[in-house]
Amino acid sequence: MKTTSMFTALLVLALAAGCTREEDGMGPAQKAGKAVDEAGDKVARELRAPLEKADEAAKKLAERAEEERRQLAERTEEAREKIKDATEEAGRGLQKATGKVGEKVEQAGEKMQDAAR
Structure with missing residues (x-):
């Protein structure tokens, strides 16, 4: 606005x-x-100068956002691996517990048979 008014004033003076x-x-x-x-x-x-500063700030913001996205992807992958490992460990523990329960049931059955004889 200020510049336009100045231009108009100069043009009128010149004419x-x-x-x-x-x-x-x-x-x-x-x-x-x-x-x-x-x-x-x-x-x-x-x-x-202000436009260059704004452009540089936008570039830095985009770089930070990309770094945050990359770190989040890494943490997500790490969390998936931990969940997978925990699930596998729980499965192994369940199989072990199931085996022990089966042994105890078998032992109890043998004791019942021995007692019945």
Whole structure:
């Protein structure tokens, strides 16, 4: 807004001054055009640094997000492996317990048969 108002003011001043050339060979419209170009360049220079900072911040944020995603994937895989190992261990423990229960039932059956004789 500020820049647009400045451009408009310069253009109006240049037109009001007339169209005669001055010593430097530039007429008022050329001077106004030059002033507009210079003002545009200044605005572009002033905006470049903040835009570059914002771009760099966005890149860093994306890198951090990717690192977090990678770490989460690793932790998820580690958790799956631990669950798998625990499940296998529980299965082995259940088989062992089942075998012992079977032995005890067999022993109890033999004792009952011996007592019945």
